[in-house]
Amino acid sequence: MNDDSSIQRLAAILRSEVARLGPGDRLPASRELVARHGVSPVTVSRALAVLAAEGRVVTRPGSGTFVASAPPARTGDTADLSWQTVSLGDRVIDDSGVAALLARPSDGVIPLTGGYLHPNLIPVKALAAAAGRAVRRASTWLHPPLSGLSGLRRWFATEVGGDVTSSDVLVVAGGQAALTHCFRALAAPGQPVLVETPTYPGALAAAKAAGLRPVAVPIDHEGVRPDLLAETFAVTGARVFYCQPTLHNPTGATVPRERREQVLAVARAAGAFVIEDDYARHLALGPMPPPMITLDGHGSVVYIHSLTKITSPSVRVAGLVARGPAAHRLRAAQLVESFFVARPLQETALEFLDSPAWRRHLAAVAAELATRRDALAGALARHLPDGDLHLLPQGGVHLWVRLPRDVDEAALVETARQRGVLVSPGRIYYPSEPPGPRIRVTHIAATHLPELSEGVRRLAAALADQQVAKTS
Structure with a gap:
């Protein structure tokens, strides 16, 4: 059930659901839509794309799909772009994993994901000076x-x-x-x-x-x-x-x-x-x-x-x-x-x-990386003792954590987001079935060490929420 007609039928169902919701309300997750309507993930993705093209919903990588702030009324002048799903065929370019890693956190949300230096660590003045010298030639x-x-x-x-x-x-x-x-x-x-x-x-x-x-x-x-x-x-x-x-x-x-x-x-x-x-x-x-x-x-x-x-x-x-x-x-x-x-x-x-700024930058980043790595590892040991650290790397910006087997990885990542901390789900790092729940946490995107510790504390609270839900 993944041809054009099934996409349009699901899109019609979702239009009705969007009409009952208010601006900013979150639609059910793709996994839930697959189970509820008995369709494939591709059909769900394309139906949501139809609604996005109509301006009815917006998709935020890593967060979900939400009702647009001002859903337009359907008029005879609105272009019907659904034909594109047929012309594009079944080949899919999946950017979900990359988009989630590049997404900027909302205000008040602590990023324990991403792979770039925090803006405070980027040598912006030295780069600007270098650019100034370069463009004048x-x-x-x-x-x-x-x-x-x-x-x-x-x-x-x-x-x-x-x-x-x-x-x-x-x-x-x-x-x-x-x-x-x-x-x-x-x-x-x-x-x-x-x-x-x-x-x-x-x-x-x-x-x-x-x-x-x-x-x-x-x-x-x-x-x-x-x-x-x-x-x-x-x-x-x-x-x-x-x-x-x-x-x-x-x-x-x-x-x-x-x-x-x-x-x-x-x-x-x-x-x-x-x-x-x-x-x-x-x-x-x-x-x-x-x-x-x-x-x-x-x-x-x-x-x-x-x-x-x-x-x-x-x-x-x-x-x-x-x-x-x-x-x-x-x-x-x-x-x-x-x-x-x-x-x-x-x-x-x-x-x-x-320029001399390059070597100074390397030294400054190395000192910061060591401090942040140790701080993140210490916070995980204090607040998330059930997490098993794969190893303490001799550099880099990430730590790889194995979770207890009964943890629902996707649910934990979502609950953590709701509690104000972003982590990377382990499943996006595997070309086939993951061996169990994992998360990747990074220490370089947070503003400072207290924010790192607070982010891990929120993550631990999200894990506790999940464990309480299982026993209740």
Whole structure:
């Protein structure tokens, strides 16, 4: 029951329900609508999209669907856009996981989710000064080299180390764009791509949008298991493996050097590429193992190093490192999709990286990360003793918490939101069925340490609410 007629029937039912509600009232959750009306999640999504196009409802990622403030009266002049559901077909680009992570919290709500520095930690003055110096140069407004500014490519190559040279680097519009280029360039639609499980939701969304099939490879406290990686390559015939070996999102695991070499050996044997997403190298609290690409003499690794997490969400600049035919294809992919990264942004990034402010910023962020990580871990131990911390990572901005098996993860996240704290549900980090209830909490988005503690206290109260509801 997911054809156009069923969508229109459900939309008609929901119109009647909206008419009985007041502006701002919340509609039942999608899961409840699926059960109540015996339809598929796709049918519910498309019916709600019809009502949104009519201006009757608004959807807030992570919160739900609400009656619009002023639902318009249906007139003969209102365009009927329902035909689009037929023309667009069944392919869905699911942005729910990413949108929830990027959504801004409402006033009074404490964010224990998200992955960017709090505005107080963003080096706005230094970035503004760098931008000012950059835009005053006439050359900033000229056509940039297609692969990126030579100075910026050289900076990325030096940061990576090993035998990586500036000619191996392609400057792209941030880590997410790099993932999109990689998935589209290295695999064909319909093919499998191996991913750690759990893994970054943005990678899952990008892979699926490219028409790929993410396949889970289990990890432990030291990252992906090489034995299971080899087995999964053999079973699936996949030729691409996506991973975050340094301060893995969401668990915080870091793969030791010996295991990195084992992963590379497995990939070489399978004739496969390894997409190494090194998003958090500048968020480490101490020495980290070398990037896998510096251990790779076979051309297996395609390496991503983004500036966004350590600087600002708006510094959409990353270095994408590859060699051989893969490098040519990645350059071609960027060229046909977006030409190049805007030169003023590249010039600004290079100005900042070459200034003393860059090193001062790194030192300040490292000190803050250590303080915040310990504060969040301490608050979890005090207020949420039933939560099992996966590990205490040596950097990064997240903690991964396993909940008691009888906890309803989705209900807990919603109750926490109602109590004024946002956390990330574990299910969005899995390409297939989750092994049990999990949440990811972050310490970098809160304003200060007391707010962190208060956020965990609210989370614990939400868990207590759920436990009381079960016993009553």
